[in-house]
Amino acid sequence: DTEVTQTPKHLVMGMTNKKSLKCEQHMGHRAMYWYKQKAKKPPELMFVYSYEKLSINESVPSRFSPECPNSSLLNLHLHALQPEDSALYLCASSPVSGDEQFFGPGTRLTVL
């Protein structure tokens, strides 16, 4: 398996909902990343996990809560989001921190 998968592909949620985004890879990579991408803008790094430990948090609001239950899985828990949080959320992985990153297809999130 040589790809990063993300579910769901699309998500629509209200501002009071709690939802989670899921990312999975079975390439044995030990670094995983969450990015947020607004339309016509480059991806912005949110979080980095290295060996299942959070190594970088780019001052992301607490309504976004990452979790890395094991080396293959990365979740992003969402709570009390704002409409401006609507974006494409990309997950990526790399063999180790600093190596080439492989991106998943993304989850298109719409907050109403």
Added chain:
Amino acid sequence: KNQVEQSPQSLIILEGKNCTLQCNYTVSPFSNLRWYKQDTGRGPVSLTIMTFSENTKSNGRYTATLDADTKQSSLHITASQLSDSASYICVVSADTDKLIFGTGTRLQVFP
């Protein structure tokens, strides 16, 4: 300040024609430079990756060049196809987990 600038912002070409996209960077220290292709609403897909010592790398109809002295890179697409319509993003790694993304060039190929 680490920055990656790309030009043009957008480009329209006819199918079968060649085109060249430009990337200028001011990133230090420099680890590598990558070109990604991103279809609308999809994740970026790596086309090429070049380190400091490499000045040309090809991947099918895509050829990337790197001039580490002038801190410039280009992506040349030969014999364009409709499926080449996408955003092309230049990404520079500063030897950390943080990738410095360019704002991309939006390419549209028309029949």
